[in-house]
Amino acid sequence: MTTNEPWEGLRLDGHTVVLGIIGDPVAQVKAPLPLTRLLQARGTNAVLVPLHVQGGDVGSLFDALHAVRNLAGIVVTVPHKQRVAALAMELLPAAQQARAVNVVRRTPQGWQGDLLDGAGFVRGLVRSGFDVEGRRVGLVGAGGAGCAIAVALAAAGAAAIDVQDVDETKQLALIDRLRALGHIAGRWDAASPRDLVVNATPAGMRPEDPLPITLSAIRPGHTVAEVIMEPAITSLLAHAQQLGARVVPGRHMMEEQLEAMADFFFDGTQE
């Protein structure tokens, strides 16, 4: 036995509430320690642990975990976001629109799901001082993250969301969805300027990746935001800084999503 006691202040005992994060694989997830720190700093005795589960096992695991009385909920990552949405008893609006969840919480009747990617992104923008209200957005990437962000930006009062994706089907589907929700949306060439330029593609994770947009889209004083967390400053953000734009790195979205998760699991006041 060790005689000194490290990790002073860490609560991990019979009263600890458990959260899981499921994915396949799960080794890449970053949230366990930061979310645990955040929760315990808020005074909540809880811990987030990874659970590596394959698709075919997700249904029976969720059934069984519902019987674990000190389990508050599950963070859901790829490839399980749609599958778990289908298992949930209830979906909150963002999850319902996307037919995907990234969090579910245990209620006496079943699992209640939400998708916090978009809300986390908007919270990150707001925290960095950007006022979404009335702004024109150019968004590149109409996949899961892009869709969640587009809907959240529109809901937060953006004047228009213009979308670019190499996959025209996805691009048009997102534009249609935004319009169906009563928002102004259109195609974007990823070259004409916008108040806020958002990269919701993976382009920028590797040094050899091309820029996801043409730099003519960026003007001094405008804002460029990323979903990529590694590297912290992508090539796009570095160029944007040189052009005199304000930049919002991907970690803002991540950090604000942790806050949104803590609210979702323990305050019940999310959305």
Add this chain to the structure above:
Amino acid sequence: MTTNEPWEGLRLDGHTVVLGIIGDPVAQVKAPLPLTRLLQARGTNAVLVPLHVQGGDVGSLFDALHAVRNLAGIVVTVPHKQRVAALAMELLPAAQQARAVNVVRRTPQGWQGDLLDGAGFVRGLVRSGFDVEGRRVGLVGAGGAGCAIAVALAAAGAAAIDVQDVDETKQLALIDRLRALGHIAGRWDAASPRDLVVNATPAGMRPEDPLPITLSAIRPGHTVAEVIMEPAITSLLAHAQQLGARVVPGRHMMEEQLEAMADFFFDGTQE
């Protein structure tokens, strides 16, 4: 977000291996933090979390948890020790004899169970300098803990195990079991002296509890051991110290059981 980062050195990420401790209730368990500390001090990226599960849900939970690829095993506490033993694909000898487990580990085929209470107790004695070989033991308490300790002491070379229990059926059952295993065992009056006196009853947890034995059983230089952890020095141990006996508090058993658990889950060399 907090800006400083507490709990330096704690590993809790996508590579963390998960262990659970199940019970009903589970709030009383002490092992999560000390076992996590022990494992991480050994260089194992793992964490033990409590899982509060009722009896009827144990079977489906174990089926589902077997599909969690980064879950190494489960510590089992009351009232699930017998039920989980029945679910296990294989029981190691101590668990097989007791038809009870306190640990199961995940193997590709199913759960393999063991009962480490007895081994932990004997390891605690050895660590405190007591040589079991050839000694006569007086044991009070023939319940789950007492049975596990008796079998482990006999296996470790004790010359004879004499047993007292207010429940004569339990007393005789344990004596029969020890004899069936080829050991020397008999009744004990809890008053005649023995080299090693062991309290495996709950008597001593509360200040008003009677002593579990008569003090005439204790001689100077002999050893008195406890399973009770709170208080650290029970009334029995305090009296034993005054009588010049050596005492082995219950936490030795607990600490050595944590070591045995770490071996069982991660070295595969236990037993």
